[in-house]
Amino acid sequence: MPAQIGVTGLAVMGANLARNFARNGYTVALHNRSVEKTDALLAAHGGEGDFVRTETLAELVDALEVPRRVLIMVKAGTPVDSVIEQLVPLLEEGDIVIDAGNSHYEDTRRREAALAEKGLHFVGIGVSGGEEGALLGPSIMPGGSRESYDALGPLLEKISAKVDGEPCCAWIGTDGAGHFVKMVHNGIEYADMQVIGEAYDLLRSGAGIGPAEQAGIFEEWNKGELASFLIEITAEVLAHVDAKTGAPFVDVIVDSAGQKGTGRWTVVSALELGSPVSAIAESVFARGLSSQRDQRSRAQGALAGGEAEVQLPVEFVEDVRQALYASKLVSYAQGLDMLTSAAAEYGWDLKLDEIASLWRGGCIIRAELLKEITGAYAAGERPANLLLAPAFRDAIAAALPAWRRVVSTAVQLGIPVPVFSASLAYYDGLRRDRLPAALTQGLRDLFGAHTYGRVDAEGTFHTLWSGDKSEVAAVDTH
Ligand code: 6PG
Numbered sequence: 001m002p003a004q005i006g007v008t009g010l011a012v013m014g015a016n017l018a019r020n021f022a023r024n025g026y027t028v029a030l031h032n033r034s035v036e037k038t039d040a041l042l043a044a045h046g047g048e049g050d051f052v053r054t055e056t057l058a059e060l061v062d063a064l065e066v067p068r069r070v071l072i073m074v075k076a077g078t079p080v081d082s083v084i085e086q087l088v089p090l091l092e093e094g095d096i097v098i099d100a101g102n103s104h105y106e107d108t109r110r111r112e113a114a115l116a117e118k119g120l121h122f123v124g125i126g127v128s129g130g131e132e133g134a135l136l137g138p139s140i141m142p143g144g145s146r147e148s149y150d151a152l153g154p155l156l157e158k159i160s161a162k163v164d165g166e167p168c169c170a171w172i173g174t175d176g177a178g179h180f181v182k183m184v185h186n187g188i189e190y191a192d193m194q195v196i197g198e199a200y201d202l203l204r205s206g207a208g209i210g211p212a213e214q215a216g217i218f219e220e221w222n223k224g225e226l227a228s229f230l231i232e233i234t235a236e237v238l239a240h241v242d243a244k245t246g247a248p249f250v251d252v253i254v255d256s257a258g259q260k261g262t263g264r265w266t267v268v269s270a271l272e273l274g275s276p277v278s279a280i281a282e283s284v285f286a287r288g289l290s291s292q293r294d295q296r297s298r299a300q301g302a303l304a305g306g307e308a309e310v311q312l313p314v315e316f317v318e319d320v321r322q323a324l325y326a327s328k329l330v331s332y333a334q335g336l337d338m339l340t341s342a343a344a345e346y347g348w349d350l351k352l353d354e355i356a357s358l359w360r361g362g363c364i365i366r367a368e369l370l371k372e373i374t375g376a377y378a379a380g381e382r383p384a385n386l387l388l389a390p391a392f393r394d395a396i397a398a399a400l401p402a403w404r405r406v407v408s409t410a411v412q413l414g415i416p417v418p419v420f421s422a423s424l425a426y427y428d429g430l431r432r433d434r435l436p437a438a439l440t441q442g443l444r445d446l447f448g449a450h451t452y453g454r455v456d457a458e459g460t461f462h463t464l465w466s467g468d469k470s471e472v473a474a475v476d477t478h
Pocket of ligand 1 (some may be wrong): 102127128129130186189258259260261262263363364
């Protein structure tokens with residue numbers, strides 16, 4: 001029987017996706033550059049379903065039903081181009097090439113356009129959920145043509161995570177839309193983890209609560225509005241004790257956070273779109289600062305702290321919880337707002353309710369909160385910003401006193417809370433009647449004749465600063 005899907009690249013993610021397809025009743029053709037990986041997979045898991053062993057890409061293509069679906073799961077970047085180059089001559093019009101790696105959406109746009117010229121579909125799919133998700137049900141964000149989704153979507157929906165019986169997979173939009181949305185998911189993932197880190201630091205350095213006790217606190221938090229995968233695993237990591245030293249595990253880990261690039265890509269893209277994702281950006285920068293270990297060790301003894309004596313409020317732990325929730329909401333609001341800007345820029349019809357819904361299960365940022373976010377964007381009147389949706393507007397209003405107390409306490413104590421504070425600044429900036437951007441415009445006009453708009457008239461103006469300071473109508477030059 002011909003296979004319904006072929007998978008090339010059988011490292012853990014590719015192998016687990018292949019097994020997931022097979023466990024769901026599909027016949028899966030397997031290929032890997034070195035055949036040992038294919039054989040190892042078959043030896044360990046061959047009984048889980050119907051697999052077809054192949055040794056070359058030509059054999060893989062031959063094993064597939066038409067239209068052929070070939071899923072590539074190799075390292076993002078040139079390895080993807082190299083596999084595509086070898087595959088294309090073997091395929092026929094209407095076949096579908098799928099890239100399930102964390103590829104940059106611009107690469108996906110380029111590859112989609114190039115393959116479309118040859119009559120082939122190229123589908124970049126964002127897959128979230130790590131190794132376990134790939135095997136048991138990830139959250140899947142497919143881009144590419146609508147037509148390709150008709151042939152591919154049912155398979156992806158079948159292997160995806162389910163929440164309330166609904167698949168955590170839906171067609172996102174053309175060309176690179178799927179990889180774009182996955183990238184923003186990762187940006188939110190970075191901010192989510194950073195706010196958790198800031199809460200941990202405040203409780204530890206501010207209130208002197210050790211990791212074991214904090215594990216219990218996070219476990220409790222996971223029962224309420226913060227309920228999410230990342231809060232759940234925070235409790236697990238904090239409870240873990242290092243076998244070698246008997247110390248809390250978190251204390252034996254080098255405090256320098258790695259990054260593979262998707263968080264950085266989110267921020268670069270946001271800068272290009274003019275999208276203010278300050279919380280996400282601060283979380284990427286926080287990883288950057290953590291990695292400058294040499295400068296940090298020199299600064300430790302050399303730079304003054306000037307911390308103030310602060311009496312922590314009795315409700316400090318609850319304050320931190322509320323600040324964490326409010327800051328987390330801001331990072332979701334920023335990420336979703338960035339999607340709105342990208343939709344306009346790239347001509348994608350991104351449905352924020354569907355995106356929030358498919359993030360409810362399988363992915364790293366899965367959280368109870370996403371159910372309400374889905375509801376907010378599914379409502380008749382969609383909020384211009386998530387924070388304006390009635391439920392979230394009220395939740396933030398309730399958390400505000402605690403949020404402000406936590407940020408000012410952190411500042412007094414010298415505990416860095418870049419995302420707690422950037423989120424609060426974004427919130428205050430968003431709601432402010434007049435921003436100092438008016439002064440910025442005045443300065444730009446003075447030194448560069450960049451012009452400005454007036455609050456009381458249409459058009460663009462310039463003041464003759466080096467003349468009699470009279471105002472003239474101007475052509476907008478920015
Ligand atoms: C997911 C994750 C995953 C990502 C890792 C590592 O959704 O399953 O986002 O795709 O690769 O989380 O990312 P960093 O190394 O950049 O932290």
